[in-house]
Structure formats: structure tokens, C-alpha cells
Amino acid sequence: MDAFDAYPQDPERAFDRLTPAGKEHAFYTLVFEDNWPRQGDYDMNDLVVQFRQKEVLNAQGQVKELYIEGQIVARGAELHNAFAMEFTGVKAEALGDAAIALQGQSATLSAEKNQQYLVLNLLPDASKMAPGTPDCRFFNTQSHCPIQKAADFQFKLAFKNPQLPENMRLNPFIYRKDQRGHEVHLPNYPPTSLADVSLFGQGDDGSNPAQGRYCVTKNNLPWGLYIPDSWDHPEEGKQI
Structure with missing residues (x-):
């Protein structure tokens, strides 16, 4: 038995790793602009x-x-x-169990079909989970509207066989509910197998798969950002 083992009675589990590192109650932030391949209003909200x-x-x-x-x-x-989330480097067959609770309502998750790597659809429609009101069509982006409580979710996943961290890159992205191939990723994160690659190079997009360049404008501006902390997002229509 290891005195530093977080699970001293469990031979399959030894310790936990938190992200953000060492901050139990901290958050990191993902933001997306959905007008790709056009830059749009670029308010990143x-x-x-x-x-x-x-x-x-x-x-x-x-x-x-x-x-x-x-x-x-x-x-x-x-x-x-x-x-959605792609686990780049992990095959779908590695998935054991996965589930998500959306504001208290639980659902089982399964791997998306016809993908090279494991992809799980976490939030099927953000508009339904974070709806507007008759007077405010958006959710916490308009200065004249009251602040609404954030829409919570919890996700858990177990692998059939443990995975090496270096072979499991988390690749979060959004896609249009009525147009599955229209994916928006963090800068230079690759698309999934179901992405519509004909959109590369259209509009303001400067993607070049041969160079590992994805979802950035010709001037290297992204359509998604990873921020290693909480973040005060811009109001509607205000560019970052």
C-alpha cells in the first residue's frame, strides 16, 4: 500500500489529476464563434x-x-x-461507460459512428439548454437583459482499458445541429471524420491541412479559444 495513494484499497486506481491543475474549484473556459468560415461579428460569445x-x-x-x-x-x-468532444488518439472501442447529466437529467452517451477516433456529443443543442426569453433571445450576452444562472452539466467516462495521457488529446468543438459537417474547432485542432472539408479555404478561413493549420483566418485569428481561467466574455456585437 502506498501512503500517497488516493485509492489505497483499489488496485486499478492510484491518484487524481485536476485541470486546472491543483485548483479544485477553478474553471477553464472554452469560447466559440460559430460563423466559420466567415469571421462574423467576432464577439466570441x-x-x-x-x-x-x-x-x-x-x-x-x-x-x-x-x-x-x-x-x-x-x-x-x-x-x-x-x-462535442473528440478524444484524438483513442478508438471508439476503448469506451466503457459514459453518461452526462444536463441540469439534473441523466443520459447515457455512446460513441458517434463513422469516426476515426472516439467522439461523444455532450450537448446536443445549446439553445435548448441555455434558452433566451421573450425579451432577450440570447443567454447572458445582452447588457439590457438580466443575468441568468449558468446551465450546469456533469460528464463521466470510463475506459475499458486505461489510456496513456499522451495518446488522448481532448479536441472540443461545436457543430451546427442541422449541418453535422459544419464543425468549429480550436485553432489548429484537426476536424473529425465527419467534418465537411470543402469549407476549408472558403470565406475568411485560412485552413491548410497539409500544414496542420485549421480554423484560423488568413490573418491567424481563431474561431475558438481555450482560456485557462474564468473569463468575462464580450457583450453581443462587441469584437474582442
Whole structure:
């Protein structure tokens, strides 16, 4: 028995790793602009999601389970967008169990079909989870509207076989609910197998797959950002 083992009675689990590192109650932020391949109003508030995650590792440092606690902080999109996660490097067959609770309503998750790597659709429609009101069509992006409570969700995943962290890159993205191939990723994160690659190079997009360049404008501006902390997102129509 290891005195520093977080699970001294469990031979398959040894310790936890938190992100943000060492901050149990802190969040990081993901933001997306959904007008890709056009720059649009560039207020970076079409979807604002805060996360914190816990990986459960075995004694060899392999990931056994993943827990994510998150919330939709803001939605400034007219479009109906879904939020998904690719586990780049992990095959769908590695998935054991996965489930998500959306504001207290639980659902089982399964791997998206016809993908090279494991993809899970976490939030099927951000507009339904973070709705507007008769007077305010968006969610926490308009200065004249009251602030609404963030829409919470919890996600958990267990692998059939533990995964090496270096072979499991989290690749979060949004896509249009009525147009699955229209994916928006963080800068230079690759698309999934279901992305419509004919959109590359259209409008303001400067993607070049041969150079590993994705979802950035010709002037290197992104359509998505990872911010390693909480973030005060811009109001509607105000460019960052």
C-alpha cells in the first residue's frame, strides 16, 4: 500500500489529476464563434462553456476514468449548435461507460459512428439548454437583459482499458445541429471524420491541412479559444 495513494484499497486506481491543475474549484473556459468560415461579428460569445475536469489514473499513470463538471455561461448564437468532444488518439472501442447529466437529467452517451477516433456529443443543442426569453433571445450576452444562472452539466467516462495521457488529446468543438459537417474547432485542432472539408479555404478561413493549420483566418485569428481561467466574455456585437 502506498501512503500517497488516493485509492489505497483499489488496485486499478492510484491518484487524481485536476485541470486546472491543483485548483479544485477553478474553471477553464472554452469560447466559440460559430460563423466559420466567415469571421462574423467576432464577439466570441456564440458559446461560452466553463469546465473543470478530474482524471483518475492508475499506478502507471494511465487514465482510467474522466469526470468533467461544466456549465454554459453564455450563448450569443442564433444558430442551434451542439457541443462535442473528440478524444484524438483513442478508438471508439476503448469506451466503457459514459453518461452526462444536463441540469439534473441523466443520459447515457455512446460513441458517434463513422469516426476515426472516439467522439461523444455532450450537448446536443445549446439553445435548448441555455434558452433566451421573450425579451432577450440570447443567454447572458445582452447588457439590457438580466443575468441568468449558468446551465450546469456533469460528464463521466470510463475506459475499458486505461489510456496513456499522451495518446488522448481532448479536441472540443461545436457543430451546427442541422449541418453535422459544419464543425468549429480550436485553432489548429484537426476536424473529425465527419467534418465537411470543402469549407476549408472558403470565406475568411485560412485552413491548410497539409500544414496542420485549421480554423484560423488568413490573418491567424481563431474561431475558438481555450482560456485557462474564468473569463468575462464580450457583450453581443462587441469584437474582442
